[in-house]
Amino acid sequence: MRLDLRDVARRIARDIPDGAYVNLGIGLPTLVADCVGSDKEVVYHSENGILGMGPAPAPGEEDPELVNAGKQPVTLLPGGAFFHHTDAFLMMRGGHVDLTVLGAFQVSERGDLANWATDDAAHPPAVGGAMDLAVGAKQVLVMTTHTTKAGEPKLVPRCSYPLTAAGVVDRVYTDLAVLDVTPEGFLVREMVAGLTREDLQGATAARLSFADDVAVLGGV
Amino acid sequence: MRLDLRDVARRIARDIPDGAYVNLGIGLPTLVADCVGSDKEVVYHSENGILGMGPAPAPGEEDPELVNAGKQPVTLLPGGAFFHHTDAFLMMRGGHVDLTVLGAFQVSERGDLANWATDDAAHPPAVGGAMDLAVGAKQVLVMTTHTTKAGEPKLVPRCSYPLTAAGVVDRVYTDLAVLDVTPEGFLVREMVAGLTREDLQGATAARLSFADDVAVLGGV
């Protein structure tokens, strides 16, 4: 019943418009790039100074300096450009990146995002570019499992984990549903087949509203 | 007895160290570049995004886009670079330009500079990069006649013209003297031959001190 995360990535890819400038967060969100159809020309941005980032190079073709935000080797497409870090973040912070897809520990019904720290005292905290992206991208999409591995809801009335940014999330894509963040809280737009509204609410700590025309969220 | 302004320029040129990054203000100060000896390698900066600016091109060789701050055609030397305006001013405002030579309407004994507005109501005010340079250059040298054409002193206890910047001038080169701005006011370092201290004070509204070893300021 739960979608495979690759199916979630496919669903997100459908919402990325042709011609968009997109920054994909480290981890799960990088799956999205593989799912964007060749009918669209999407320009990927990387915080370390790349626009027009292409897929991983063939084995043996790696350039150790040419990496993405997750430090994985990447390539540059024709039309791509290199620039320095401050300009890369000017793009992110100044509203030039059209859309970002980020992972999350929690999202609140007000659109608050918690995705950088879990207060695990055994490890030092690390934030990277998460706050800059969450605050600065024109549209913030979240890709996440609907609940934690332990079954705890990730969509909450209020984040208990440290915030990345307040009131920034536009839409959440989970393995159970697609939800918009509205002034009235989470509004379910799509949900997987075979799940009742009560089931979905049961897996969610925040109160859900449902669109008049909730669509079926399915594998593509 | 008064120096020719070209001699003042020659005197200033002597104080420009080999290897310095220099911005010359519009007007009189541009005379200085012609007087720097070929034994020194000086890199000239222009506020419109040039480092390594060279002399005027031969007639017919002008590039209408390649101009200096005064909008006169210039050239670029080997090693020169172009960059955008904000970076050009980052250099000026961030203390990267070693030295600037500016004209002045008035300089006060505290090092205040007035060189942008005379409150002539018939013409709109214009400031350009004067304030940025005066505030940001590591060393601010002023090149000016000692008095106005009408004989009014330009070195004053306090500027009556609108300020460009407060407390920024390091040294003043006039057609009569070279003066340092010190915490105690103007200190005369050099003066032209045939002029008494009383003569110099008479042409100066601010009170002068004299170095123990006042040198002769002469044509070179």
Added chain:
Amino acid sequence: MIDKRVGSPADAVEGIEDGATVLVGGFGASGVPVELVHALLDRGATDLTVVTNNAGSGETDVAALLRERRVRKIVCSYPRSAGSVWFEERWRAGEVELELVPQGTLSERMRAAAAGLGGFFTPTGADTRLAEGKEVRVIDGRRHVFEEPLPGDVALVKAARADRWGNLVYRTAARNFGPTMAAAAALTVVQVEEFVELGELDPEAIVTPGIFVDRVVRVAAA
């Protein structure tokens, strides 16, 4: 597919409304997007706020906008030059408002808008009349003035070459305000001398990446 190329200067300025804040590149006559400004004039847009270093000269570009009374306000550092006749005339008659800004602050304020900043403190202008009415803060013993970001609704920029993604390179000192203005406006319109194929511009040497550019139009070099 991304293709930011448009067919004419008129197409390039399509949609620019009365009352817009327009950033116009150029320093003196260097790097001025003359044909785009003329297209804006032909379009009839009026009540404009124009942000530009100088205030036009002679009868072309910004001077023409002033002559035709399209400009409500000019934000600039140096409006007075040989030939700034129309600005001076409109200014003396009280027909155009002037906000005079130190040149580096002008550029930095546009960059702040581009970078999503809420403003910055700078020592430039402190203790001068250009800081009158502005917040002053002593930082590290030095007086600083608070300056606000300066965004444009539109930027008109001149570059040398562009590809269909809108990547730009400039020519010599014509670069001046272009890269900053391109990044500081909601709609960035660029005139270039030449279009090149995607991939022809060296990725190490692209000055304005296409993310900042909305439309490019080719105008033959004068």
Added chain:
Amino acid sequence: MIDKRVGSPADAVEGIEDGATVLVGGFGASGVPVELVHALLDRGATDLTVVTNNAGSGETDVAALLRERRVRKIVCSYPRSAGSVWFEERWRAGEVELELVPQGTLSERMRAAAAGLGGFFTPTGADTRLAEGKEVRVIDGRRHVFEEPLPGDVALVKAARADRWGNLVYRTAARNFGPTMAAAAALTVVQVEEFVELGELDPEAIVTPGIFVDRVVRVAAA
């Protein structure tokens, strides 16, 4: 005559004192000036404040400085990575202070120092624990945090090519923090793979003009 070339990494780091604030370029393993950091280690400088995006990995560069207890404080955005063993060890033992800064704010703070600004307001970090104790101001209805400039006593940077004036070009994404750090430090030291003659670098494509650079040293590419 200007000649910023020096003969060895040891010469390049000459004069860097204990207690210095050192900006170290690089993002992960990309663009890290490894040989310069090792020269600094060999020099024996200690009690350093190191500003760098990550906190080293394995046994080289910043990790080696940490292992040898030369670092009093790290200012960075992402100290945790596969292999950040020495940072984690020193941090858990309370032997190194950590100032965690959002990556864009880190870069922007260094740029502010380079540009002579007294600080800026940014919405990044507002309402988070990284803004605790910082001034907050509502600008245009949005909460902003005041951030201070972050200058270095020294910057250690890796570039691809340099001429004797210190003009630099970089290679692909190794550029990252280099240009900003080079401009933000009192003493900027750069390692390059190749020296070229003055005039060989395209003036349109120089990324870091020599005005920001004090010393360049050639280190053979790995």
